[in-house]
Amino acid sequence: MTAHLGPVRAAGTTRRLVLAALAGAAADLAGVALIASAAWLITRAAEQPPLAALSVAIVAVRAFATTRGVFRYGERLAGHDVALRAQAGTREGLYEALIPAGPLPQRGADLLSRMVDDTDAVQDLLVRCLLPAAAALVTGVAAVILAGFLLPAAALVLAAGLLVAGLLLPAATAAAARRRSATIAPARAELAARVADLVHGAADLAAYGAGGRALSAAMAADGRLGRLERGQAWINAVALGIGMLAQGLTVVGVVLAAQAAGLARVPAAVLALAALVSFEPVLPLAAAGERFSGVLAALRRLREIRATPPAVTEPADPAPPPEPPLTVEVRDLVVRHGGREPALDGVSLTLTPGRRVAVVGPSGAGKSTLLSALMRTVEIESGEVLVNGVDVRRYRSDDVRARITGLTQDPYVFQASVRDNLRLAGPEATAEELSEAVRRARLEAWAERTGWDTVLGEDGRTVSGGQLQRLALARALLFDPSVLLLDEPAEALDEETADLLMADLLDATRGRTTLLVTHRLRGLEQVDEIVVLEAGRVVQRGPHADLVTAPGYYRDLWESEAMTRQR
8 A cells, every 4th residue: 555655755745645634633623622612611601600701712612613614624625635646646657557568458448447446546545544544543532631631431431432433443344345345346347348338339239239238238237336336335324323323322421420420510511522522533434444445455456557567678778769860670570479479480671761661461460560569569589670770679668669650550539629639749739730741641621621629539430431540640740750650551441542541641651761561552562662471471572563473472462452443
């Protein structure tokens, strides 16, 4: 748990946390003092003394009533400030852990649940657990000391009641909720995943008549989560009832002790009401104990993400970032995913400044893995990738991706405006630079017709496949890397759209160092070299004119495309 309080310390908010705890304790102490002084005032006034004898108590009641509100406001202000800072720091740390992480076993909905729900645990840890416990401790000790001055026997009764309500009961609720808390977060993540499947896969579910089964599975997940949350609420209700019973019995015990000792009416009334109100900060600790188990479970789930090993090992002493123009040499590259056969087995190629190379081959040939190795998102088993003569593993992965990157196979459109979706690649880009990138991607007519401030739907649902790929190309051109990587830019497009996109893409990359991965051969006569991969190995290479006449995969695919077009 201490490790997860790092964001609090890192944000420099330890002082705020201490101030919040002191303010909360002061507010609770002011509450006890308010009730005690009011009890003295009322019982003493019943004896009809001179008004001057009540003046101090009257002022004390007003003062404690005012200061209680002031201190409570300060506690809320400082406490939520430090809690929100800690939550933001935890979420930022989770992002930083996810960016370089290797393959994750969690589904997207589960990751979102951890990002949203589990990071709230840090806030709850401070606001609902630590701060109330600190205030209750100070208030309880002060109430017992006050009772000890008035009647030691009553102080012992009060101490026993506070220990039951403030220590034993929270420990019991924490133990009762521990198993339930360990399952409620995964149940919530499962429900989120089921709902995401229903929303995003609604069309496919309807097409194959699987909507009913998917809905039933979601309802079952909802039922499991509901049962767990009802059990959690039952624990809270029982704990609150037991706490109030302990409060009532304690007050009765204090009154009986005062009667047995023959305590006067005024101090007896002060003692009884002070004992009653001293439970006010203690009773919520039962719910805090139950929540504490949930917090620990959430922190364990966050720790699982943080413990995910990075996809690549960063150098201990990184080399300075490479300066353009870049020459990239791939020599006998071997990359393996898990314990399977090599995805790349001895691949070699060279990208000199301004050179355009296309990589073709069947699905599973290792084309995308080659791009991942160049961008340092997968680890190299053997061989090397040299950038300006330096092994790419000597550079920081971020420095590599700042210079070697481009259009991914599945570009993403965010729920944001056209302008903001483009500025993902150039936050400081001017309007002229945005327009130029869109023009080079042959997307200017669509951008003007759609409107630069129009919000695009999540996952690119409001744009066509060709528009999505051109938008991604405009991003890549706006980012302007030294080496542009393009991964299947015409994948899943119809024939006419794919031809137009490939023609525009090859025109836009003229004179730019480019590595193009594609299944389509049309237009590849414009590139400098074509490399054919099969089963992770280079089986053919050369210009289009040579490969189209040589036996092999390239000629077969070229003839197949020609026959398709003739039909």
